[in-house]
Amino acid sequence: MPARPDGAGDYDVPVLTDGTVVLRRLDERDVPQLARNCADPAAAEFTTVPLGYTESDARWYVEHFVPEAWRAGREYNWAAADAATDRLYGTVGFNALRGTTADVGLNFGPHARGTGAAEAACRLLLEHGFEHLGLTYAYWVAKVPNWASRKLAWKLGFRSPVRIDGFMEQRGASVDAWILTLGADDPRAPRTPWDGPPPPGAPR
Numbered sequence: 001m002p003a004r005p006d007g008a009g010d011y012d013v014p015v016l017t018d019g020t021v022v023l024r025r026l027d028e029r030d031v032p033q034l035a036r037n038c039a040d041p042a043a044a045e046f047t048t049v050p051l052g053y054t055e056s057d058a059r060w061y062v063e064h065f066v067p068e069a070w071r072a073g074r075e076y077n078w079a080a081a082d083a084a085t086d087r088l089y090g091t092v093g094f095n096a097l098r099g100t101t102a103d104v105g106l107n108f109g110p111h112a113r114g115t116g117a118a119e120a121a122c123r124l125l126l127e128h129g130f131e132h133l134g135l136t137y138a139y140w141v142a143k144v145p146n147w148a149s150r151k152l153a154w155k156l157g158f159r160s161p162v163r164i165d166g167f168m169e170q171r172g173a174s175v176d177a178w179i180l181t182l183g184a185d186d187p188r189a190p191r192t193p194w195d196g197p198p199p200p201g202a203p204r
């Protein structure tokens, strides 16, 4: 096969699936949905995506950022898609790989939120990280007050939330973050009753 001009061809991405969600390599077909997901207000508010995100940004991410970070062993990012239709839900991966630890990063589109897809994708990711990459700990870093993210981390068994003011860099600013921890041998289920706010719109 001829080399791809973008140089994105030469890295291997394991395919992970539970039959409902599939984690696979990000590619050209994902660009329009990825751009929509990253232009969503929640992504702008709580992640480090550039503001005013376009398909050109998404193409650069797919063709350059992800392959280069993967090859360098810095970050492993997957497309999380519907296993039946292959429609992109979002992205999920290990960021800041260092020693035997990494941070979980994810961004799901509005169409995917509340469906259980993000939880399923994280379970596949964590299983892979602990069983096949030799990770001993995974960390969850969420900008305060990203309760949707924190609740997902709680469902997955992430524990010991701490708040560190100014810990997270977001477009040149230092913003406050919650950091949670999951060990390789920890149960991947909540440790304690949920102590955050009820879902928006729920009776208090």
Ligand SMILES: CC(C)(COP(=O)(O)OP(=O)(O)OC[C@H]1O[C@@H](n2cnc3c(N)ncnc32)[C@H](O)[C@@H]1OP(=O)(O)O)[C@@H](O)C(=O)NCCC(=O)NCCS
Residues within 6 Å of the ligand: 042, 043, 046, 047, 090, 106, 107, 108, 109, 112, 113, 114, 115, 116, 117, 118, 119, 141, 142, 143, 146, 147, 148, 149, 151, 152, 196, 197, 198, 199, 200
């Ligand atoms: C974080 C994210 C992946 C979570 O996906 P999800 O689990 O499908 O999200 P949901 O909308 O179902 O929210 C998760 C839970 O938090 C709850 N929640 C959401 N916003 C909340 C708020 N402001 N206050 C209290 N609870 C909230 C939801 O009701 C839901 O609870 P439930 O499962 O008991 O019904 C998704 O919201 C996302 O991609 N957001 C944009 C990018 C982002 O924040 N990425 C994470 C960076 S750390």
